Amino acid sequence: MKQSNGQMPGSVEAAKTYWEQFKGSPADLYLQARGLEEGVSTHLPGFVGSARTGHERYRDHLVIPYLRPAGSKFTATIRFRCVRDECVKDIDGSYFFLKGEKEQHEQHSKYQSLPGDKPRLYNTSALIQPSAYVAIAEGEFSAWAVELDGVPTAAVQGVSAWKDHFDNSFAGYEKVFILGDGDEAGRKMTEKLAERLPNGVPIDLPDGEDPDSLRRSYGPGFIRQLLGLDS
Numbered sequence: 001m002k003q004s005n006g007q008m009p010g011s012v013e014a015a016k017t018y019w020e021q022f023k024g025s026p027a028d029l030y031l032q033a034r035g036l037e038e039g040v041s042t043h044l045p046g047f048v049g050s051a052r053t054g055h056e057r058y059r060d061h062l063v064i065p066y067l068r069p070a071g072s073k074f075t076a077t078i079r080f081r082c083v084r085d086e087c088v089k090d091i092d093g094s095y096f097f098l099k100g101e102k103e104q105h106e107q108h109s110k111y112q113s114l115p116g117d118k119p120r121l122y123n124t125s126a127l128i129q130p131s132a133y134v135a136i137a138e139g140e141f142s143a144w145a146v147e148l149d150g151v152p153t154a155a156v157q158g159v160s161a162w163k164d165h166f167d168n169s170f171a172g173y174e175k176v177f178i179l180g181d182g183d184e185a186g187r188k189m190t191e192k193l194a195e196r197l198p199n200g201v202p203i204d205l206p207d208g209e210d211p212d213s214l215r216r217s218y219g220p221g222f223i224r225q226l227l228g229l230d231s
Protein backbone atom coordinates (compact mmCIF):
# COMPACT_ATOMS: atom_id res chain seq x y z
CA MET A 1 0.00 0.00 0.00
CA LYS A 2 2.79 2.43 0.92
CA GLN A 3 5.24 3.79 -1.62
CA SER A 4 8.95 3.34 -1.01
CA ASN A 5 9.33 7.00 -0.04
CA GLY A 6 6.79 6.49 2.73
CA GLN A 7 4.12 8.53 1.02
CA MET A 8 0.57 7.19 1.17
CA PRO A 9 -0.63 6.88 -2.44
CA GLY A 10 -3.14 9.47 -3.55
CA SER A 11 -2.39 11.87 -0.68
CA VAL A 12 -1.28 14.76 -2.87
CA GLU A 13 -4.34 14.56 -5.12
CA ALA A 14 -6.71 14.09 -2.18
CA ALA A 15 -5.22 17.03 -0.27
CA LYS A 16 -5.75 19.21 -3.33
CA THR A 17 -9.35 18.06 -3.96
CA TYR A 18 -10.32 18.62 -0.34
CA TRP A 19 -8.51 21.96 -0.06
CA GLU A 20 -10.70 23.14 -2.95
CA GLN A 21 -13.78 22.25 -0.87
CA PHE A 22 -12.54 23.97 2.30
CA LYS A 23 -13.56 27.61 1.99
CA GLY A 24 -16.88 28.29 3.73
CA SER A 25 -17.21 24.61 4.68
CA PRO A 26 -18.07 23.30 8.18
CA ALA A 27 -14.31 22.62 8.56
CA ASP A 28 -13.53 26.28 7.82
CA LEU A 29 -16.15 27.46 10.35
CA TYR A 30 -14.90 25.00 12.93
CA LEU A 31 -11.30 26.21 12.66
CA GLN A 32 -12.44 29.83 12.80
CA ALA A 33 -14.35 29.07 16.00
CA ARG A 34 -11.22 27.52 17.46
CA GLY A 35 -9.34 30.72 16.63
CA LEU A 36 -7.02 28.95 14.22
CA GLU A 37 -7.93 30.57 10.89
CA GLU A 38 -4.51 32.24 10.67
CA GLY A 39 -2.97 28.79 10.32
CA VAL A 40 -5.03 27.85 7.28
CA SER A 41 -2.76 29.34 4.61
CA THR A 42 0.24 27.51 6.05
CA HIS A 43 -1.27 24.13 6.83
CA LEU A 44 -3.74 23.88 3.91
CA PRO A 45 -6.54 21.89 5.55
CA GLY A 46 -9.43 20.48 3.56
CA PHE A 47 -13.01 19.35 3.84
CA VAL A 48 -14.60 16.17 2.51
CA GLY A 49 -17.84 17.44 1.03
CA SER A 50 -17.88 15.32 -2.08
CA ALA A 51 -15.70 12.29 -1.30
CA ARG A 52 -13.16 10.67 -3.59
CA THR A 53 -13.75 6.99 -4.31
CA GLY A 54 -12.87 4.99 -1.22
CA HIS A 55 -13.19 8.02 1.06
CA GLU A 56 -16.96 7.86 1.54
CA ARG A 57 -16.53 7.11 5.23
CA TYR A 58 -14.70 10.43 5.68
CA ARG A 59 -17.55 12.60 4.42
CA ASP A 60 -18.01 15.76 6.54
CA HIS A 61 -14.51 15.46 7.96
CA LEU A 62 -11.84 18.07 8.18
CA VAL A 63 -8.73 16.98 6.28
CA ILE A 64 -5.26 17.42 7.74
CA PRO A 65 -2.48 17.02 5.18
CA TYR A 66 0.93 16.01 6.47
CA LEU A 67 2.96 18.42 4.38
CA ARG A 68 6.67 17.99 3.95
CA PRO A 69 9.04 20.96 4.10
CA ALA A 70 9.60 20.60 0.35
CA GLY A 71 5.99 21.61 -0.35
CA SER A 72 2.51 20.29 -0.98
CA LYS A 73 3.73 18.07 -3.82
CA PHE A 74 5.32 15.97 -1.11
CA THR A 75 2.32 15.51 1.15
CA ALA A 76 3.13 12.34 3.09
CA THR A 77 -0.37 11.43 4.14
CA ILE A 78 -3.69 12.90 5.17
CA ARG A 79 -5.73 12.42 8.32
CA PHE A 80 -9.38 13.10 8.92
CA ARG A 81 -11.09 14.79 11.84
CA CYS A 82 -14.84 14.48 12.28
CA VAL A 83 -16.62 17.86 12.30
CA ARG A 84 -20.18 16.59 11.78
CA ASP A 85 -22.67 18.98 13.32
CA GLU A 86 -24.32 16.25 15.38
CA CYS A 87 -20.92 15.40 16.92
CA VAL A 88 -19.33 18.80 17.48
CA LYS A 89 -22.38 20.99 18.21
CA ASP A 90 -24.95 21.00 20.97
CA ILE A 91 -28.67 21.14 20.15
CA ASP A 92 -28.58 24.92 20.51
CA GLY A 93 -26.09 25.06 17.61
CA SER A 94 -23.04 26.08 19.61
CA TYR A 95 -19.80 24.11 19.59
CA PHE A 96 -19.27 21.86 22.59
CA PHE A 97 -15.66 22.98 22.96
CA LEU A 98 -16.74 26.60 23.48
CA LYS A 99 -18.75 25.42 26.51
CA GLY A 100 -15.94 23.28 27.84
CA GLU A 101 -17.94 20.16 27.03
CA LYS A 102 -16.94 16.92 25.37
CA GLU A 103 -17.81 16.28 21.73
CA GLN A 104 -20.19 13.41 21.00
CA HIS A 105 -18.53 11.09 18.51
CA GLU A 106 -20.59 7.98 19.08
CA GLN A 107 -19.52 4.66 17.55
CA HIS A 108 -16.66 6.25 15.63
CA SER A 109 -13.31 7.88 16.29
CA LYS A 110 -12.79 11.60 16.25
CA TYR A 111 -9.62 11.16 14.16
CA GLN A 112 -8.93 8.64 11.42
CA SER A 113 -5.78 7.78 9.51
CA LEU A 114 -5.70 6.12 6.11
CA PRO A 115 -5.80 2.30 6.33
CA GLY A 116 -2.26 0.92 6.55
CA ASP A 117 -0.72 4.22 7.63
CA LYS A 118 1.50 4.47 10.69
CA PRO A 119 1.87 7.20 13.31
CA ARG A 120 3.89 10.12 12.00
CA LEU A 121 5.21 13.43 13.20
CA TYR A 122 3.06 16.32 12.05
CA ASN A 123 4.46 19.62 10.78
CA THR A 124 8.02 18.50 10.20
CA SER A 125 8.68 21.95 8.67
CA ALA A 126 9.11 23.06 12.28
CA LEU A 127 12.29 21.00 12.41
CA ILE A 128 14.10 22.96 9.72
CA GLN A 129 13.45 26.42 11.17
CA PRO A 130 16.57 28.26 12.36
CA SER A 131 15.65 28.15 16.03
CA ALA A 132 17.36 27.17 19.28
CA TYR A 133 14.11 25.71 20.54
CA VAL A 134 11.21 23.72 19.21
CA ALA A 135 7.98 22.42 20.72
CA ILE A 136 6.08 19.16 20.60
CA ALA A 137 2.31 19.37 20.93
CA GLU A 138 -0.34 16.71 21.34
CA GLY A 139 -2.44 16.78 18.18
CA GLU A 140 -2.22 18.71 14.96
CA PHE A 141 -4.32 21.73 15.92
CA SER A 142 -2.40 22.24 19.13
CA ALA A 143 0.71 22.56 16.97
CA TRP A 144 -1.01 25.28 14.94
CA ALA A 145 -1.86 27.18 18.11
CA VAL A 146 1.67 27.08 19.53
CA GLU A 147 3.19 27.94 16.18
CA LEU A 148 0.94 31.00 15.85
CA ASP A 149 2.87 32.29 18.86
CA GLY A 150 6.09 32.03 16.88
CA VAL A 151 7.35 28.76 18.29
CA PRO A 152 8.20 26.08 15.69
CA THR A 153 6.06 23.12 16.72
CA ALA A 154 5.68 19.55 15.60
CA ALA A 155 2.88 17.31 16.85
CA VAL A 156 2.39 13.71 17.76
CA GLN A 157 -0.94 11.92 17.52
CA GLY A 158 -0.88 11.03 21.22
CA VAL A 159 1.31 9.35 23.81
CA SER A 160 1.13 5.90 22.24
CA ALA A 161 2.02 7.24 18.78
CA TRP A 162 5.63 8.12 19.64
CA LYS A 163 8.19 6.02 17.76
CA ASP A 164 11.79 5.49 18.88
CA HIS A 165 13.19 7.09 15.73
CA PHE A 166 11.37 10.37 16.47
CA ASP A 167 13.95 11.01 19.25
CA ASN A 168 16.64 11.89 16.71
CA SER A 169 14.56 14.66 15.17
CA PHE A 170 14.80 16.60 18.44
CA ALA A 171 18.49 16.16 19.18
CA GLY A 172 20.67 19.28 19.23
CA TYR A 173 18.07 21.83 20.28
CA GLU A 174 18.75 23.88 23.35
CA LYS A 175 15.19 23.23 24.50
CA VAL A 176 12.35 21.03 23.37
CA PHE A 177 9.14 22.25 25.01
CA ILE A 178 6.69 19.42 25.55
CA LEU A 179 3.05 20.43 25.76
CA GLY A 180 0.64 17.59 26.36
CA ASP A 181 -2.96 18.71 26.96
CA GLY A 182 -4.11 19.49 30.50
CA ASP A 183 -5.60 16.07 31.15
CA GLU A 184 -4.42 12.64 32.21
CA ALA A 185 -3.39 11.45 28.74
CA GLY A 186 -1.65 14.75 28.02
CA ARG A 187 0.33 14.73 31.26
CA LYS A 188 1.37 11.17 30.55
CA MET A 189 2.67 12.25 27.17
CA THR A 190 4.58 15.18 28.63
CA GLU A 191 6.12 12.97 31.30
CA LYS A 192 7.08 10.19 28.91
CA LEU A 193 8.71 12.50 26.37
CA ALA A 194 10.53 14.51 29.04
CA GLU A 195 12.09 11.23 30.20
CA ARG A 196 13.17 10.31 26.69
CA LEU A 197 14.52 13.63 25.46
CA PRO A 198 17.53 14.97 27.40
CA ASN A 199 16.72 18.53 26.26
CA GLY A 200 12.98 18.12 26.92
CA VAL A 201 11.28 20.82 28.99
CA PRO A 202 7.92 19.60 30.34
CA ILE A 203 5.19 22.25 30.34
CA ASP A 204 2.16 21.60 32.49
CA LEU A 205 -1.02 23.02 31.01
CA PRO A 206 -3.84 23.99 33.38
CA ASP A 207 -6.61 21.40 33.91
CA GLY A 208 -8.91 20.99 30.94
CA GLU A 209 -6.87 23.31 28.71
CA ASP A 210 -5.01 22.73 25.48
CA PRO A 211 -2.90 25.23 23.53
CA ASP A 212 -5.75 26.50 21.41
CA SER A 213 -8.11 26.99 24.35
CA LEU A 214 -5.36 28.99 26.09
CA ARG A 215 -4.96 31.08 22.98
CA ARG A 216 -8.70 31.74 22.85
CA SER A 217 -8.89 32.61 26.53
CA TYR A 218 -5.73 34.66 26.97
CA GLY A 219 -4.85 35.76 23.45
CA PRO A 220 -1.75 35.69 21.31
CA GLY A 221 1.51 35.76 23.25
CA PHE A 222 0.23 33.79 26.23
CA ILE A 223 1.85 30.54 25.19
CA ARG A 224 5.22 32.27 24.68
CA GLN A 225 4.94 33.57 28.22
CA LEU A 226 4.06 30.14 29.51
CA LEU A 227 7.24 28.82 27.88
CA GLY A 228 9.27 31.60 29.43
CA LEU A 229 10.19 33.07 26.04
CA ASP A 230 8.88 36.55 26.78
CA SER A 231 8.89 38.32 30.08
Ligand SMILES: [Zn+2]
Nearest residue numbers: 082084087105
Ligand atom coordinates in the same frame (compact mmCIF):
# COMPACT_ATOMS: atom_id res chain seq x y z
ZN1 LIG B 1 -18.07 12.46 14.85
